[in-house]
Each structure stands twice: as structure tokens, then as C-alpha cells.
Amino acid sequence: MKYEHIQLAYFLQRKNRFVASCRLKETNEIVDVHVKNTGRGKEVLVPEATVALNFLPSSKRKTAYDLVAVKKQDHWYNIDSSAPNEVVFNALLAQTIVLPKLRGRITLVKREVLYGKSRIDFYFETDQGEKGLVEVKGMTLENNRIGAFPDAPTTRGLKHVRELIQAQNKGAHCYVIFVAQFANIDVATIHEAMQPELKETVQTAMTQGVSFLCYACQVSASQLEIVKEVPFDLEAPFIDPLK
Structure with a gap:
């Protein structure tokens, strides 16, 4: 499973089961992202955790990013439920x-x-x-x-x-x-x-x-x-x- 348009960011907060706020690492822009896992993920989705966002803009989407992975210590964890x-x-x-x-x-x-x-x-x-x-x-x-x-x-x-x-x-x-x-x-x-x-x-x-x-x-x-x-x-x- 490979993602072609990854951008790194920092996790800020989870607004609900499907949407979270993140700060892009390169520009510091704060963006809403689709969380591709409805589980709590509380052990990894903590404030300022480094996350991987897949950039997939579309007029049919409410957000341009999917949150697909999070880094905990030195390890990446994929949280894309698909x-x-x-x-x-x-x-x-x-x-x-x-x-x-x-x-x-x-x-x-x-x-x-x-x-x-x-x-x-x-x-x-x-x-x-x-x-x-x-x-x-x-x-x-x-x-x-x-x-x-x-x-x-x-x-x-x-x-x-x-x-x-x-x-x-x-x-x-x-x-x-x-x-x-x-x-x-x-x-x-x-x-x-x-x-x-x-x-x-x-x-x-x-x-x-x-x-x-x-x-x-x-x-x-x-x-x-x-x-x-x-x-x-x-x-x-x-x-x-x-x-």
C-alpha cells in the first residue's frame, strides 16, 4: 500500500471521529483533515505528534487531506482503515x-x-x-x-x-x-x-x-x-x- 502525495504535519486535536486539525510542517498552515480511522487512536494521536497527510484535493471532498499515518517515538503507525x-x-x-x-x-x-x-x-x-x-x-x-x-x-x-x-x-x-x-x-x-x-x-x-x-x-x-x-x-x- 503506497501513498503518492504525502505531506508531513503536526497533529493538533481531533474535532470528531472523522475530522482533525493539523499544522503543516512546511508552511505552518492549520488545516482540517479526514481521519481515516474511527477508532480512538488515543495512544498515538496526541498533540504535536508528527503525522503523514495524503493530499487529495477534490470538489467532492470536505477536506483536501487524509490522515494516514502517525509517528510515535521512532516508529510510524498506519491508521488508514482502508x-x-x-x-x-x-x-x-x-x-x-x-x-x-x-x-x-x-x-x-x-x-x-x-x-x-x-x-x-x-x-x-x-x-x-x-x-x-x-x-x-x-x-x-x-x-x-x-x-x-x-x-x-x-x-x-x-x-x-x-x-x-x-x-x-x-x-x-x-x-x-x-x-x-x-x-x-x-x-x-x-x-x-x-x-x-x-x-x-x-x-x-x-x-x-x-x-x-x-x-x-x-x-x-x-x-x-x-x-x-x-x-x-x-x-x-x-x-x-x-x-
Whole structure:
């Protein structure tokens, strides 16, 4: 995932879930920007944090910039909620992400497929006649080399896992893939303190055969690239860095 028109800025404040104020590094101009992630991001979006803005002016947009990444200490974190889907879509087609439990090779991937009352990110088929669903979640919370999801309660994510349980029980191969917006983690888990019900539902899903995977990414101001798979462990001892 590459961005072609990046400008650096300093984060000032979040006006609401979708809009923030930033000060351009080159000109000191204060601009409103679209935040491409409705999660809180409170551990990285702090006043004066260096951020990467993708400049995409259009008469159809309310702002000319998308906030796509933020720098914390020496590391960039991609917070573009659309980026994980693009990365996984390309990786599935290129077979650089290999889904466990499949006999065949993926030959078809469709985006945004309606299942039950949800839109699941991807539907796929293999050359062995297998069919399945993949839901992708961006992971932006990390502490002590442990990545965790979510950074805010997610009713949508909870519903998706429940839908995948139903699909798995009807014979589909179902997966949740977490795309961690950092490379320096050793394990991924569910942020139980943030949403205990999600952990319970994920535990049920795992016992029913739904697979949970996590891929860590190398992030720069202008790029997001998968570099390694990390284990997903529900019992990893995650501590919220802001508690």
C-alpha cells in the first residue's frame, strides 16, 4: 500500500471521529483533515505528534487531506482503515498470505460480500472447490511487543465474528486477519479490558473452527507492507499503555 502525495504535519486535536486539525510542517498552515480511522487512536494521536497527510484535493471532498499515518517515538503507525484490506487483498491474490486448513490455491477473491446481516470483507474460492470468508481488522494498539484489538469497543467487529461462526458451521472456511500497523510485536491478542464480550466470542469462534491470524507490517509515512506473521494468542497478557 503506497501513498503518492504525502505531506508531513503536526497533529493538533481531533474535532470528531472523522475530522482533525493539523499544522503543516512546511508552511505552518492549520488545516482540517479526514481521519481515516474511527477508532480512538488515543495512544498515538496526541498533540504535536508528527503525522503523514495524503493530499487529495477534490470538489467532492470536505477536506483536501487524509490522515494516514502517525509517528510515535521512532516508529510510524498506519491508521488508514482502508489500508489493511488493500494489503490483504493483494496478498491473497499473490498467495503471499497462505490461509491454513485449505487444500487448494485461491483462484477467486471478491470484495464486500453480504453474509447474514453483515458485509464481510472478502469471499474466496480455491481450485479444489473450497469456499470461504475473510474479515480484516486493522490493529493499532501495542504495548511491550504485544499487539491488541480493539482500541475502542466495536459492535461491528463483534457482529462479524458471530456471522463467521455461523458460516463456519455451514461448511465455509472462515478467517479473521489482523493487520498490525507495526513490525515490532511478537504476539497479538484481544484487548479483553476494552471489550470482554469480544474475547468471549472469539474464544467460541476458535472452538468452532474459525481461524484468527495476525500479520505485522513495516510502516513508513508513505507505505504499509506486510513483513511477518505473528502468533495470535487469546491469553497474551496485554496491558493498556494509557491505563
